[in-house]
Every structure is written in structure tokens, then in C-alpha cells.
Amino acid sequence: MIPNKIKVFPSSDTILKCQKTFNNQIPKHDTKLYFFFCFKKYAQILKDRMRSSSHEVHGTEPMDNESFAEFGKSEIFSLKTSMAKIRYANTYKMEPYRKFQAHLVRNKAQHILTQRLQETKYNGTTSVVLCNSIADEILTAVKDMGFDRYKYVVTVLILQKTGQAIKISSRWVWDVARDNWVSAKCETESFVSLALIAACYYE
Numbered sequence: 001m002i003p004n005k006i007k008v009f010p011s012s013d014t015i016l017k018c019q020k021t022f023n024n025q026i027p028k029h030d031t032k033l034y035f036f037f038c039f040k041k042y043a044q045i046l047k048d049r050m051r052s053s054s055h056e057v058h059g060t061e062p063m064d065n066e067s068f069a070e071f072g073k074s075e076i077f078s079l080k081t082s083m084a085k086i087r088y089a090n091t092y093k094m095e096p097y098r099k100f101q102a103h104l105v106r107n108k109a110q111h112i113l114t115q116r117l118q119e120t121k122y123n124g125t126t127s128v129v130l131c132n133s134i135a136d137e138i139l140t141a142v143k144d145m146g147f148d149r150y151k152y153v154v155t156v157l158i159l160q161k162t163g164q165a166i167k168i169s170s171r172w173v174w175d176v177a178r179d180n181w182v183s184a185k186c187e188t189e190s191f192v193s194l195a196l197i198a199a200c201y202y203e
Helices: 012-021 031-052 073-083 102-117 127-143
Strands: 150-160 180-187 191-201
Touching: 102 127, 102 180, 102 191, 127 150, 127 191
Parallel strands: none
Antiparallel strands: 150 191, 180 191
16 A cells, blocks of 8 residues: 655665666666665656746746655656556557559659669660669558558569560569559660559558
8 A cells, every 4th residue: 555645765785786777767666775766756747847848937946866756646646647558549440541642653663663774775784783773663652641550562574685585473462452552664775674562551
């Protein structure tokens, strides 16, 4: 049972022990040490709030680091409340607030491909770096569109034109109701570039 008013006057040895053995932790097994840390933490919180406030506080005596006032049940309860971890209730919402819109993503990817590759010549040495750079740019642009509850996978390929035929296929474990994908293509005289964006829904 917690008394209505508590005074704690820790010795210098106790303070030294606290500074050496505890790093932002409250030893709940030691009642006296526990309340000592509670009061110190609460005093620091009050000082920080007073320091960050832009208003003048009249009639309030400043608190010293080494001075500990009397604390009652209400102060201890407010301290525990401020230190408690915030928990959020379930929304039970099974759909995103803004669904993935394939046509917008396709247009954006097509614009980025055309802008980056229209005047570029094929180079096998720098193609890998160029693909990674374009994929990162497309990924950033899609994230900025604000489709919530989606994770994205973006791949970009650059294929040299040498008269060959090529077939590319992809397979996923797919949720046909919520997942989606789009592709974009850019073709020049020396190469063909393909971009694939997969949007995977997650709750």
C-alpha cells in the first residue's frame, strides 16, 4: 500500500550506486530505490515541460536537480500513466483507405523510363547501375502516390537489340482481390527496357 505522502532522502552511497548500476531503468524490486527514481524522473519531466513552454509561469518555484518534493498518489499515478506504452485499438478495416490505381502507376513508370532512357545508348557496363537507379526512382514515385497498406517490388531490365527473341515471365503467390501489378516499356534503336511494378497488399 502506498502512503498518501512519501519523503525519500537517499544517501550519497545510494545515489552513487544508482548512477553506476542503472541506465534509464527503475529497479522495482527495491521499494525505496524505486520511488527515488520515480520522483527524480517526474521532476525531470516537469522541468522539461516548463523549459519547452513558450508561456511565462508565474508563482511557480523552479525545481532543483538535487531537491525532491513530496509526492502524493495522484502524482505517482500521473507518472506511471506518462511512462506507460501507448496501445492502439484494432480498426477491423480489411481494405486500404486508398486502393492501388494501376493506370496512374503505369503512366508514372512510363514517364520515368522515357525521360531517363530516350537519349541513352546501350552500354553493358553501366546498364546494371542504370537499372538500379531507375528502379529506385520508380519506387519512390509510387510511394509518394499515397496508396496505403501496400509493399512494392520494382524490377527494371535493359536488353540489347541484336535480332534475338526473348520471353520473360514472373510468378507469385497472389491475392487476386487486393494485389496488383503494372508494366512499362521503353524502346530505342539499341535496346529495350522493361519495368515491372508489383503491389502486394498487407494489413
